[in-house]
Amino acid sequence: MKLAIISLSSGSSQMIAEKAKAFFDEVDMLSIKKIEVHLGSKNKHQIIYEGKPIKDYDCVYCKGSYKYALLSRSIIAVLEDRCYTPLLPESYTLGHDKFLTLIELQKAGIEIPKTYLAGTVEEAKKLVANSHFPAIIKIPSGTHGKGVMFADSVESANSILDALEVFKQPYIIQEYVETGATDLRALVLGDKVIAAMQRKAPKGELRANIHMGGKGKKITLDPDTEYLAVKSAKSIKADLCAIDILKGLRPYVVEVNVSPGIQGLTKATKLDIADEIAKFLFEKTKEYQAVKANKDYKKVMKELKQKDSNEFLANLNVKAGIIRLPESVTASTNFKPEDEVVIKVSEGKVSIEKHDIEK
Ligand SMILES: Nc1ncnc2c1ncn2[C@@H]1O[C@H](COP(=O)(O)OP(=O)(O)OP(=O)(O)O)[C@@H](O)[C@H]1O
Ligand SMILES: [Mg+2]
Known part of the structure; x- marks a missing residue:
C-alpha cells in the first residue's frame, strides 16, 4: 500500500x-x-x-x-x-478557523467559552466595552499562541484592537477562563485519545503553547474529558487532530488543531506518537479498502479488532432519559457495582468497558 x-x-x-x-x-x-x-x-x-x-x-x-x-x-x-x-x-x-471550529463544537453540544466575532474595530470595541476583564482577543487563524492576546481593561483592549487592524482579519473576543495558565492538549486518533499533556505557561505568560515556552507534562485524561476530545474531533470530521481544552470550573474546548505538531507531545509523554499515527493510518487504510471492496463491514471490523462478543437484538428500554439494559446483558458482562467503567458514546452507539488501570 x-x-x-x-x-x-x-x-x-x-x-x-x-x-x-x-x-x-x-x-x-x-x-x-x-x-x-x-x-x-x-x-x-x-x-x-x-x-x-x-x-x-x-x-x-x-x-x-x-x-x-x-x-x-x-x-x-x-x-x-x-x-x-x-x-x-x-x-x-x-x-484552521477558530471561530468556525467553535460554531461546530457548539452545534455538537460541547462547552466553549463565551465568544463573539466582530468584523470591524468599531464593532469589536463595542463588544469589549461590555466584557468582563481580563478578556481574550484572538484572530481566527492559528498562530501557535501569537495571535492570542489578554486585555485587562477597556483601554488595553482598545489599543490591542487598533494594533490588530493591520491583519485585516475579523476579531474574536472571548471570555477568559481561569486555569492557572495551563491548558490540556489531547491527540485524538479515531475514537481514542492516544496521548495527552498538560501545558503550563512560563512565568509572566498566560498562553500555554509549547511554542510560547510552555512546559508539557504527561497526563491521563479522565473518561469525561477523553469523550469530550473525541467528540470535538468528530464535530469537524477529523480522524486525526489535537484538541486544546481549558479546565476552568468546567472543561471548555478552545481549539481543534488539524495540523498538530507531535514533537512537544512526544517529548512530554515519552510515547512513540509517530509510530501510533503511522499504525493508525495503516489500519484505517485497510479498513477503507475492505469497505470499498464491498466486503461485510462488520466482519472486517471484527477481524481487525480480533474481538469476540455476544450480540443481542432487543428493543431499547429508555425511561425518563435513562437507558435500561436487560438483566442478561448485565450478567454476561460480569460487572460489579463497584467497577469503574469507560463509557463511549456516539450517535446510534454506546459501549461500556471496564476501566483497565494497567493500560
Ligand atoms: N479563553 C481563554 N482563557 C484563558 N486562556 C486562553 C483562552 N484562550 C486561549 N488561552 C490560552 O492561550 C493559548 C493559545 O490559544 P489557542 O489554542 O486558542 O490558539 P493558538 O494555540 O494560538 O492557535 P494554533 O494552535 O492554531 O496556533 C491556549 O493554549 C491557552 O493557554
Ligand atoms: Mg492552541
Missing part, C-alpha cells in the same frame, strides 16, 4: 513518514507548496505534483498551516473518494 504525506515537511511529518515505512510499501513526502489541483470534467480532477499527476495512493495525509486551508480542502475534496484520508475536506476550513 502507498502513503503520501502532503505537508510543509516539518519535523513532525518526517517522524511520521519514517515510522510509516514499517507499515506501507511506499511512503512519499510531498511538499504542499508544489501541489496544483486541476479541475477537469466530472471525476477527471487531478492532483499535480512538480508538473506530473500524483500516484494512486491508498492513503493521503494532508497537513499544513492555515495559509493552506483552502488548498488542503481542495486536494482532499478530489481524493476523498479515491483513498483513505484521515481528514475530510471541510475539516481543513473549519479547523
